[in-house]
Amino acid sequence: MTRRSRPGTTQGTAGTVPVGWLRRGAIGLALLTLVLYPVLRPDAAYPQTVLLMAFLLAIMAVSWNIISGYAGYISLGHSAFLGLGAYTAGILSVRWGINPLYLVPAGGLVAMITAVAVGSVVLRARGHAFVIITIALLLALQVCAVNFAGITNGSDGITLPLPSWPRDLQNVPFYYIFLALLVATVGFSAWIRRTKFGTGLVAIREDEGKAAAIGVSTTVYKVLGYAASAVFIGMAGAVYAYFLTFLNPIGAFSIVVSVTIVLAALLGGRGTLWGPVVGAFVVQGVSELATVQSGATGGRLVLLGAALMLVVLFLPAGLVPTLASLGSRRRGRGGAVEYLDQAAALQVRPLEVRQRHWPDAPADAGGRDAQPLLEVRGAVRRFGGLVAVDGVSLTVAEGSVTGLIGPNGSGKTTLFNLVTGAISLGRGEIWCAGERIDRLPPWRRAHRGLGRTFQVTRLFAGMTVLENVVAPLPQFRWRSLAADAVSGPEAARARELLDFVGLARFADQAAGTLSYGQQKLVELAQVLMLEPRLILLDEPAGGVNPSLVERIAAIVRDLNRQGITFLVVEHNIPLVLRLCDPVAVLSAGRLIAQGPPDLVRADPVVLEAYLGVDEAGFEPASGSGRGTTGESG
Amino acid sequence: MLSLRGVHAGYGGGDVLRGLDLEVAEGSITCVVGPNGAGKSTVLRVISGLLPARGGSVVLDGSPIERLGSAAILARGIAQVPQSRALFGRMTVRENVLLGGYLLRRDRALVERRYREVAELVPLIADRSHQRAGNLSGGQRRMVEIARCLMLRPRLLMLDEPSLGLDPRSLAAVTGVIRSVIEAGATVLLVEQNVRLGLGMASHGVVMEGGRVRLQGSAAEVRDNPEVAELYLGGAPGGTGRPCAAGDDGG
């Protein structure tokens, strides 16, 4: 009987917590209280207003979390969407004379379209460009709102019609509308996190290069995430305009609100589901206290600025994850897992390799004389003055396990990176299955059936093992994106793959807690999720025990028998000679030998490449039993 | 002069160096060879203080240095020419070499004197002093890196694969400079991929594999030992040719 430990609460793990039922009960109770509050205390106008502002902040923080928490692309201008929604509702309701509440979808739509437009241009790049552009976007919108006075009435602002319900209801309807929107937003965020799309977003945050290598179309994902983070804010903006009844550019496109959103989400816990909600309530509460006490805006700003700095410096993970880890530490959870039944625990299930139908596949795939699956033609790549790959032409036959060896600095890793698209090709061409791939981004190559593992494993530490294996995207299909990551066909396939590598029992553990060898196996499972034709293995035996090396070799042979082609870079020469045929040898960026392993092993040119030549070009007779020549290589 | 005992060190998960023992005698030229992943570069990084040792000791002239930071170890006279990316490409050759004397910067006259000495030893410096370092070829860069290290007159000069990426002509020039340095009396510890070249310059040879020392002796003994070839292309007897984390079989 095996015992499995419950997963810990790592950041971003979809809703799995040590005390699941307790938490659900608490949430339900809180929700019930909030729903009943205006009914029980209909005259408490001020607390109601504070609460509804907290709802609004929570809506924005939860939405912000989608692009900045899950995907890790921090937006410092997110209140732009609130302003867009508000102005949409304001302008149209005044112009058409309708109740702004009918314009809520329009607000969401305008926000979403803006996000898609800006995102598809900006999110092609990586890094800090995004955060700067979001600030610029917000400030630019402010300027536009002031200057396009014909539409927006400039600094004079827009006055909306007063609420249409009886006076004594006061803000209660707004209370319930915002509460409903909050529930919807939280549900939306939870749903996203649970899908394959959500795992892709987290993958982008953790390691965007690796995400691209496993087929995640990073640009599309990011744009979608940005749009998803905008839509509910836009809708809330329309309601907000109605609530305020007066809009002006500075108030609608407020940088202070943007900062408050970031503070709320950061304080509560960026990347978690409930963190932004908790943070929003805390921030709103403190903000109200501050306004009541000091009154002046200066005091509020000082508090806000100081709070943001303190959170970034001392509590960057946020309240929810910190408290959760304290709690689990107190209960003594986490750490090593014990297994009472070792034999069953080590069992490996066989796998049926899933092959997609490749339109150009020959009738009988496999065999030594099959057409080349991968063709590198005259690849050249320089780094500054150094030529790492110097005109390499290499073919990998379909159905083979081709080895690639060479001394340090010979260009093996660079060649790998060129094939997978991690770096760009200087000159030359790369063809895969009759199609030129050297201009494609890494995820398109993955969609064409090219997978790779990494010399130093790159798993997404913020997700469970199962989520790591669900994240790869073999083909871009909208339905796959919406697939559930924890149950359903995608997850089932992922479990199958984990079974194959013998790690099924780790499915719900955080990927960062696995040992190095286990991580290598998970990476292999990730690659198999891509339904690949060609797998590039980057030093599979590097840093692992001999018994695991044997297991990996057995896996490779099994998969190869089922039709997957391999290209293996290795330093472990005995393994290469046992496993691979043919073997190619690189030295100083050039291909110096290629052929069956025994011939390569005995080739003096290869020996020379490894052992080197001294200045005079002398090679003393050692090992290879041949005489010296005066020529150097 | 320098001795390492039972040193363990690594990056991330496992250990790359697993109980390494090494002696460098004053005035010797020791060349460390071994297959990839044996931990050769790691040894140099540990000695220079760029990578902390997880266990064992590094002793220089009787005092332990394994806990010192890299600047302190430099001040004690151990300088390293790393494998790559040591130069400041946008600065001139002269500025690059001068920066080698950073620790001596308070004494301008001394720095100038050392610069002249180094320029004599490595003529390239004088020839191309105002050229941008980034525009130099691989071999020229290597020579500037060596010159930079010489500014401090190090007691122990360490070189990490000086021949890496060099064509034969540059190789000859670089080895010429290394030989001049040896003649000037420095103790040298070099890691070399090119076994024959490295052992050809050295007085002592050390063969590493799997994070430990497998063979030691005079350079001539090591060079002519057929086991060395076996190590590179066939793995050590009973070994996999790679360091590995103990007990990790993925189970």
Add this chain to the structure above:
Amino acid sequence: MAQLVQAILLGLLIGGVYALMASGLTLIFGVMRIINVAQGAFLVLVAYLTWWIWSRTGTDPILLSLVMVPLMFGAGWLLYHGVFRRIRGSTPSMSVLLSFGLAILIEGALGLTAGTRFRSATPSYFDESFRVGSLALPKAQLYGCAAAVLVLGLLYAVLNRTWAGRAIRATAENPSGAALVGISASSVAALAFAIGTATAGVGGAVLAVLYPFFPASHYDWISRLLGIIVLGGMGSLPGALLGALVLGMAETLTATYGSLRWSTLVFYIVIVAVLLLRPHGIFGARLREDG
């Protein structure tokens, strides 16, 4: 025609001042990969201090930079060791958040102590100009530009002729190489940060004379500065100079021929355009490729 020349000239003068203000920002980024969004707030802070001293003592505001520079240098050094050093390993986004918090803190503090009215230091030459032919060279702009050029020259000298400056350049270019020659990364970082804030000492003093300001002005300024260093290349001082001159002229030309209200939009457009088309700017280092 004269109007064009006038606009260009004014743009160059203003560009010189912008270059000084942006130099600190780009230096800090180059050495530490920290985007100090609070630089605008530093400028406004110094402007307030300058105004305050000028209004009480009548000392020329631009001369007051002699006082402001050491003050800001010390403040920057303390800020680095106390605050920014802790996020040394994090992503640039975290530094944006942290410095944004600082900027807002400063804004709030200024609002509380000095009120939110527009202020401006108006020494005697405030609205006088030198006449050269048909061109008018406003004295304030000219003095400001002169001060800026002087300080930029000093900065250049420090960076290229002193050991500290070499250490800064070395660390900015190759941190591991710098460590190899014994350069202490944290003292270089603190020095660079302090120099960066010290430039705000001069920039803010000049600002006090040239433009009216109030606590929230720092948004305008940081937008300008970000536009400049993004265009010129983040981390590059020649880039900051070039970017400042180009954008200075663009701004004055837009104000002259277009409308004053749209001139600030120029910076946002530039930021977006450059980050999309040529993310590393004109002189910026190309980011290393991911392996």
